[in-house]
Amino acid sequence: MxxxxxxxxxxxxxxxxxxxxxxxxxxxALCLQETKTADAGFPFAELEAAGYRAxxxxxxxxxxxxILHRDEATDITRxxxxxxxxxxxxxxxxxxxxxxxxxxxxxxQEVGSDKYxxxxxxxxxLTAWLGExxxxxxxxxxxxxxxxxxxxxxxxxxxxxxxxxLCSTPEREAFRALLGPGLADAFRLFEQxxxxxxxxxYRNMDFRRNRGLRIDHILLSPALAADCRSCVIxxxxxxxxxxxxxxxxxxxxxxxxxxxxxxxxxxxA
DNA sequence: ATGGCTTGAGTGTCAAGA
Numbered sequence: 001m002x003x004x005x006x007x008x009x010x011x012x013x014x015x016x017x018x019x020x021x022x023x024x025x026x027x028x029a030l031c032l033q034e035t036k037t038a039d040a041g042f043p044f045a046e047l048e049a050a051g052y053r054a055x056x057x058x059x060x061x062x063x064x065x066x067i068l069h070r071d072e073a074t075d076i077t078r079x080x081x082x083x084x085x086x087x088x089x090x091x092x093x094x095x096x097x098x099x100x101x102x103x104x105x106x107x108x109q110e111v112g113s114d115k116y117x118x119x120x121x122x123x124x125x126l127t128a129w130l131g132e133x134x135x136x137x138x139x140x141x142x143x144x145x146x147x148x149x150x151x152x153x154x155x156x157x158x159x160x161x162x163x164x165x166l167c168s169t170p171e172r173e174a175f176r177a178l179l180g181p182g183l184a185d186a187f188r189l190f191e192q193x194x195x196x197x198x199x200x201x202y203r204n205m206d207f208r209r210n211r212g213l214r215i216d217h218i219l220l221s222p223a224l225a226a227d228c229r230s231c232v233i234x235x236x237x238x239x240x241x242x243x244x245x246x247x248x249x250x251x252x253x254x255x256x257x258x259x260x261x262x263x264x265x266x267x268x269a
Numbered sequence: 270a271t272g273g274c275t276t277g278a279g280t281g282t283c284a285a286g287a
Contacts, residue, residue, distance in 0.1 A: 009286085010276055034286085036277070061277055062285075107287055147287070166287060199287070202274035213287075245275075245287080 001095075001253050002027040005102065005143035005216055006237075007199075007246035011035040011066070014244055015043055017237055018068075019050045021248065025234075028070055029095065030248075031102030031143040035064035042066070059088035065102045065144070071095050083125040090126070092133070098224070099137035101130070103144035111168045119147070123174035134182055134221055141253075142183065142219040145246065148175040150185065154214035156197065166215060183219040186231035186251045198233050199246045207238055218251045227254040 004027045008014040011032060022030065030052075035042070039058040047054050052068040057078040065088060067073075073093040080090055092101040103126065108119035134140050148171045152158035161167040179185065187196070197212025206212065220228055231251040238247045 013276075034276095107285080109285080109287085164287095201287070204273060206274095215287075242275090 001029075001098070001255055002250060003029050003031075003100065003141055003143060003218060003253065004248050004250040005031040005033070005145070005218060006248040007033040007104070007145040007216060007244060009034050009036075009244040009246065011037055011043065011064075012041070013242065015046060017240060017243075019046065021234075021237060022047075022050050022052060022068070025250065027250065029100055030068040031100065032066040032068065033064075033102065033104035033145045033246075034062075035066055036061060037064055055091055055093050057088045057091040063088045063104055065089060065091045065104050067091055067093055067100055067102050069093070069095055069100075075099075080122075080125050080129050083122075083129070085122070085125075089122070094137065097137070097139050099133060099140040101133065101140070101142045101144075103142065103146070105145060105147045107147050108165050108171065110165055111163065116165070120170060120174055123171075123178060127174075127178045127180070130178065130183075131180075138221060139223045140221040141224055141251070142178075143217070143249075145216050146175060147215055148172060149213045149215055150175050150217075153194075154197070156195065156211045156213070161213075166213060179219060182221055184222070184225040184228075186218040186220050186225065186228055187214070187233070187249065189225060189228055190231060196233055197247075198249055200238065202245055207243075216246055216249050218249055220251070220253070224253050227256070228252070229254055 056066040075094045077092040089104045106119040109115040198216035200207040200212040229252045234248045
């Protein structure tokens with residue numbers, strides 16, 4: 001199954017790009033962040049015409065997360081249970097026996113700020129809840145904008161970003177704690193080009209100069225990581241007119257019933 | 270150089286993003 005995540009920085013502005021991208025890529029599910037719209041303004045009809053159902057956890061102006069999916073979903077969860085939070089940053093659902101969680105982690109603004117403290121508390125709450133989710137659904141993928149560049153190789157200029165927001169040691173430790181022993185960063189399961197990023201500032205021609213950060217991730221439980229065939233960042237939408245500042249990340253995971261076929265093909269090679 | 274773009278809200282210009 002093909003799973004993807006994309007911070008669209010306003011779904012209203014990016015809807016034509018999202019529909020084009022769905023047509024070109026046909027993922028089983030696409031997680032969206034920063035839809036920036038209430039549920040009432042969500043384009044359910046346009047997406048249905050494109051062949052996708054949607055579950056949305058909406059908020060006017062800020063935040064807002066969704067999962068677009070082709071097959072029927074069950075067990076839709078909005079927000080982190082038992083964590084008081086006005087901001088709409090989490091939605092989860094199940095497709096068959098596979099659990100998908102779409103997250104938009106707080107930015108944090110500046111190391112040491114109130115928003116930074118909120119970010120770290122938010123990470124702790126997500127980590128605690130994910131443990132429960134993993135216990136219930138061994139086939140789990142956590143996708144989204146984590147607002148953390150996990151390592152210096154995920155940063156175009158590690159010196160300039162040293163201990164700054166998105167790169168500070170507490171944020172990286174919170175990200176590592178979220179992965180724990182169970183989740184794998186799908187992108188790093190494979191050899192990747194150097195200087196691979198998923199976000200580039202709109203200013204200073206940062207995309208053209210490839211001055212970016214890798215902050216959008218797909219994290220896979222062992223059951224899914226074992227069957228993951230590829231994980232790539234799709235830079236094509238970032239080159240369009242009026243792009244999101246983030247690029248989609250896409251993982252391809254072999255379905256359990258196709259494992260035998262894949263192993264057979266491998267053994268013949 | 271704490272700004273440079275972009276969005277939403279709303280019609281001024283600011284908050285927020287990362």
